[in-house]
Amino acid sequence: MKLDAKIPEGNLSEKWTNYKSNMKLINPTNKRKYSIIVVGTGLAGASAAATLGELGYNVKAFTYHDSARRAHSIAAQGGINAAKNYQNDGDSVYRLFYDTIKGGDFRARESNVYRLAEVSNNIIDQCVAQGVPFARDYGGVLDNRSFGGAQVSRTFYARGQTGQQLLLGAVSALNRQIAKKTVTLYNQREMLDLVVVDGKAAGIIVRNLLTGEIERHNANAVILATGGYANVFFLSTNAMNCNATAIWRAHKKGAAFANPCYTQIHPTCLPKHGEGQSKLTLMSESLRNDGRIWVSKSKKDLREPWNIPEDERDYYLERKYPSYGNLAPRDISSRSAKEAYDDGRGAKGGEAVYLDFRDSINRLGAKVIEERYGNLMDMYQTITGENPYKSPMKIYPAPHYAMGGLWVDYELMSTIPGMFVLGEANFSDHGANRLGASALMQGLADGYFVIPYTLSNYLASEKPALVDTNDKQFAEEESKTREYIDKLLSVNGKQTVDEFHKKLGRILWDYVGMARNEAGLKKGISLIREMREEFWKDVKVVGKNEDINQTLERAGRVADYFEFAELLALDALNRNESCGSHFREEYQTEEGEAKRDDEHYAHVAAWEFHDVGKWTRHQEELNYEYVKLATRSYK
């Protein structure tokens, strides 16, 4: 396998312009002769499908939801970054680029990140033109807020529902194309395999989730925009149905998987209440502006928090990181919380730490705190039944976002020609750690402003004739998919799919979570393998294929997680350094901070699949021509 990033010639700031000037075009009347499949209708998928439809391609969009609008982009809260410099505070494309590279702990590709920063401004213009009701100032212009990892205010937002408003904007553009019949929406379809003919992506196999029918769809190019894999942990902030099946099955067909060990754990989520917990809820990190995080100094302190006197509390972030205090970055905050509760000092001895507003309420009054965080305080009370004005919140870190994903080149094409990967599903822009408000930016950049160009460059050298769905390759993939479903249904063991998923999640959380070490990772890998074997011997999948079968849907996804989890752990084991979200206990400074090894690990690890449990690790060297590598410090 050869990894050619295809980075265009020229200075960093000229690469994208040069690319666009030299790319191959397709005449407008010829575009409709090409069929494109887009899987997923979140920010990346909906924006791509809509834009390609506008250009005149014949687009087929797929979602497992009933409606495109349900995709999990809808749940993003905080905002979207752009280098508009409307605040006149010194922002620029270069600064957004640099902050993103630095936030990613110098493990992202310079050229991609620069392009992302360049097109960020177009996104805001586009969304406003669609009628997205961004927050505005009294003069009628757009408002901005600040986010972690930046010294400028560049985050555009729509209350705490930015993802919702941006997705509804993109879906409105998609709906317009559906009405114009340039896009056909196939809802309630789940992609179960990629069809590769003569080394190129030729179509997909999907299951109709209402009838169980297995369908074949052909196209000249396949675009995957199917999101991230944080649900491999079972408990995460992702929606219930988020899964890695589309990218995993494409990986098994030859698409390299890059940096799977880069998983972001968000520090401020609500703790679990019991074994029946189905997912974890994110509380905006803005709470850390006025809340103080602490645990008790003594172990197994079962007293109510308000009965623990001041001198018996450990405000550990303020103690360890005096200059950033409670606003230390996500990875550091999450890790420190874990250290505290692993030490038995968590809230009431459990897996949670306190986020306390007492001092802010005493200083500013409850009214000010309510004005600032009222909706979050209400949300906390609705879910937990506790009043956060009276008693400190209990918070807990949770898997939130996947920086890793399928490897793509500058054109967002995977190692399978004709298959492109957008948004969280690819690995491209966030390195080892993503900054807040950058996921929405990347999803829309990929869909609105990158893929329409790079796809044309690919298709211009392709003939419009499609591989017939009656072709033997399609027939073969369909029958393999059916066999796989039959295999899942026929195990007829004793444990349910959810029980297995929870066990897998626990292994990952314990051995491949926030702090990793060689012995733990090896143990984790062997436990994953054992559990995978047990899954195929003892899982119980009720019902049949020819009906709505939500258990079967989940079973297929969990089966894939059992294979993927091993790669996640293997990647972590092979990255002998700490960087961003990937913390290896063996590689830390004396103060316990992440210690990078730029000499040996300034590269992307891209894994080639041979068989379950068998991969080859390839490297794409990251050549930093414009940025000087530096150590992050938040002391």
Add this chain to the structure above:
Amino acid sequence: MSGNINVLLKIWHQKNANTKGGFVDYKVNVSPDSSFLEMLDEINNDLERKGEDPIVFESDCREGICGTCGLVINGEPHGPLRKIATCQLHMRNFKDGETIWVEPFRAKAFPVIKDLMVDRTALDKILQAGGYVSVNTGGVPDANAIPISKDLSSEAFDAAACIGCGACVASCKNASAMLFVSAKVSQLALLPQGHPERSKRVQAMVMVMDELGFGSCTNTYACEAECPKGISITNIARLNREFFNAKFKSSVLEY
């Protein structure tokens, strides 16, 4: 377990749109901290372990924003609490020993698919008729080129907050989609970006809404009361104004 409550659930089962459904009883012992949907997860897990088919219901984000979940609980869409989706309802809001009736959203335009799952794609069809601004990607003016007052923008947001769950339709005795449609019409009528297509949009959306079998609005305000996002019925008044203005213009002024 101590602290848990016992409830009797009467849950609607229906094989498909063409068969008759009925209630099935489930006695459960549940933690008050459990969410309503987590309780259903547990029931399903037990059914699966026994080799029985689980109850079909939909949910996804479990944060009240995706609009996927939607159950009628004790006669109310999204249950007894105001301004939350079903996924945000917790068992501490029920009493020990209580009987809880669980049904799907019911409306002519929302046929039952199975058990508690209904087909709400009619809502998307209305949006496809005109719930957008006709701009292609690229070639748009700078985001700050048109100032929009903070109040207007905020009002547009209030309408745009709709999650498309369909509770308004399920709560209405006429199964009207007026609140849903008016939310989108209002958002785009308030913002200058939506003005060029204002008349065409409202007429097209109302026409499709009528064709799909949604009922008409008789001002009972049930929709506003059950809306998880608190979308105001003043939007319906705005929709009516927009509609009559559009009809007036298209009949009097020829352009």
